[in-house]
Amino acid sequence: MAVSAQVKHKIAMLKRGEYILLFAALVVASWLLLPALGVTFVQAIRVPAGNLFFEPTSSWGLSNFPAVYSGSRALQSTLYDTAIYTFGAVALGFSVGLVIAWLIERTNLPFRNVVFVILLFPLMMPAIVTTLGWILLLGPRMGFMNVMARTVLNWIPGVDFTAGPFNITTMYGMIVVQGFGQVTFFVILLGAALRSMDPSLEDAARTSGAGFVKIVRTVTLPLLRPSILGALILSTIFTVESFEVPLLLATGAKADILSTRVWELLTTGSGEDPLYGAVAAMGLHFMLLTYLLFYLYSYYTARSERFATMTGKGFRARRFDLGSWKWPIFFAIISFLTFLSFAPFVILLYQSFLPTYMSPSWAVFERFSLDGYRDLFDNRRLWSAVRNTISVALVAPTISVTVALIISWSVVRGRAAPKVRLFLDLFTSSSLAVPAVIASFAFFLFYLNVNRMLPDFLDWIPLSKSLLVLMLAYSFRVALAYRFQRAGVAQIAKELEEVSATSGASAYSTFRRILVPLLAPYTFGAWIILFLLAFREFTLPQVITAGSDPFVISTLVFNLAVDPDQRAALSMMTVAFLIVVLLFIRVFILKKIRAF
Known part of the structure; x- marks a missing residue:
């Protein structure tokens, strides 16, 4: 006792x-x-909009909310452009990521570990760096890929490109850069779900005579639904809050994105006071949206155990045989991911040896120097940063x-x-x-x-x-x-x-x-x-x-x-x-x- x-x-x-x-x-x-x-x-709820909330001249009021709904760049425009940008980027990243995750985890794709390692390289590059690399690659006039494309296409009779044909400073350019940046995120999350899913249910459907498309539609995707929804919701939140891509590309694209709209209200170039109240009112709208998305994410991840299929004894993930398509798919995937992961890095490495960007040629290579690195080491801001x-x-x-x-x-x-x-x-x-x-x-x-x-x-x-x-x-x-x-x-x-x-x-x-x-x-x-x-x-x-x-x-x-x-x-x-x-x-x- x-x-x-x-x-x-x-x-x-x-x-x-x-x-x-x-x-x-x-x-x-x-x-x-x-x-x-x-x-x-x-x-x-402190007015006027240019005052800080703790200033004595501020008072309580709701005038900040009607203000963000009026004018040529009202909140409706920001919501619309942000929705297009977010939906496009998430859809692109998810589509590419799901295919690659399935190929790595559920097929006999050769050198799967190599493919996964290449996918991880973009994590080493800050988003601001990656975006700068894409600008050097796909800038409408001086972008390396555009210069190469024009060199080939202008040989065609009747074709005379002076810019393009690709233009990254557009809405679809923003979607491509942000969407490709989400691919690694989707591969990691969806790959983990595919790896832990018991394939016996797919085998049973195959034994019952179901074809590949029907198995994916009626078995695989329903079992992955919590993981897919969770990944989609998180990706949507991350895209809504993304700043680097809109900051560098939205002006040329004439797109009104949340993050750049907030930045513009805070850094008015005309010498006027920042509109703190308008920023806060706009922020509350988007926080309401992201909190709703977060609630849905919590709801679906909490219910994920209902979809658990991995068992202990006898569990063995079976892989789909790609047959004669194995090597063509491997070379296609490796080429795509190598370009996606390393092209922005390589073009920035090229730029680091030149005082200004110049299209590659033998004459340009002769002008390579390490002056950029020397000047950077002499820059006092570097060591502080x-x-x-x-x-x-x-x-x-x-x-x-x-x-x-x-x-x-x-x-x-x-x-x-x-x-x-x-x-x-x-x-x-x-x-x-x-x-x-x-x-x-x-x-x-x-x-x-x-x-x-x-x-x-x-x-x-x-x-x-x-x-x-x-x-x-x-x-x-x-x-x-x-x-x-x-x-x-x-x-x-x-x-x-x-x-x-x-x-x-x-x-x-x-x-x-x-x-x-x-x-x-x-x-x-x-x-x-x-x-x-x-x-x-x-x-x-x-x-x-x-x-x-x-x-x-x-x-x-x-x-x-x-x-x-x-x-x-x-x-x-x-x-x-x-x-x-x-x-x-x-x-x-x-x-x-x-x-x-």
Whole structure:
């Protein structure tokens, strides 16, 4: 009886310690997540539109909402163009990604691992770099592919192209660039679903006389429905919030996209005050859309177990025989993916050796030099940007995975009421639903106000356009780390924690000595993804700093427009650095992580 009472006391202490850890994590998570929604809402109902919400001359009102519906560039136009852009890009990325994922996971396609590795290369290139590469390839007049195409087509009698025939600065050009950028995302998500699906159902349908098309339509696609819907919804959210492609291409395409519309309202070139209220009112409309999409994503992923078909005993994924089409399909896929993955990189590498872009020829090759790299190393902004990027990429993922680890433990293992755990789950995951351009706008206003409210003895703390603000803003994407680690916590036996409690360990000791080591692969995997995203991130620093100091690598690439050789050289150095980092992690760190 005494032992039982002692056990109960230890478990009670564990529960108390859990609540303390959870409270601390929630405080940090609220600081990271709530400004995006709260500041946007408050600013939307403060007028006039050019005033900040905390200015004494501001008042409460709803005039910002009618304002965004009127004028030549009303919200309706932004919604329409953004919908076309989003639907086209998601449809293109999904169609290509599903076919490639099926070929890799469910057929006897040769060298499948090689195909997958080539697919991963675009992850090493920030979106701003990839988009610049596509401009050099498909620019209407000087783009390399257009120059080559005109050289061939103008031999045809009656054909005389002076520009084109391809034009990337159009709506369909934006859709192609963004859609191709989504292919790797769809292959990873859909490939995992195809790999875990039991093919015996397809075999049964084939034995019953069903043809290939009917099997795909009536068996494969219905079983993949939760994964497909989840991937489509996430891709839609990511495309709605995309900034790099619209920023560089939307002006030429005369397209009114959400992210560029927000940027234009914040950076009025006429010397007028930014229209903060209009930005917030527009942001609320799009947050309503993305939160609806996020709810649908949560709904379908929660129901995914109803579609589970992978069994344990005797499970073996069978592959469809491509027959005589095996090698033609392989060469077609490898050619397409090699172009998709490496063409933007190669053309930027070519540009890095020239002061301005010139169409390739033997005379141009003779003008190659390393001046762009020398000038870049002499550029004082480079070393500041490198230092800032590395600092943010190390600190922000660490904050995110630490907060996410504690909350995921509380959601899966917590003793709170189910509704409380559901709230924690949705709250922590909600950052996926906030477009980055709206979040960065809210962070800019929030920390501007916090900086204003600091007492005099704390005025040394930089909270406006500072590296500290960037670190906190980058940590906003805590949902990615949470989803990773939540899955890991669910796989750890609960008895380990109970044994630790009965042995006298505190909640902190149990968390540190048992859960953290066991979750190391999940935590490190989440950290690596956030590290890569931090290096690739452009929207948050560009909006928060308004394109000025403190620069990070992505914003410096954008601001080196007048020095195309330095811009291309920095792009190459960024890709090379990320490849070296990942190889180092693969060779020296992953083996130690797997030892856990």
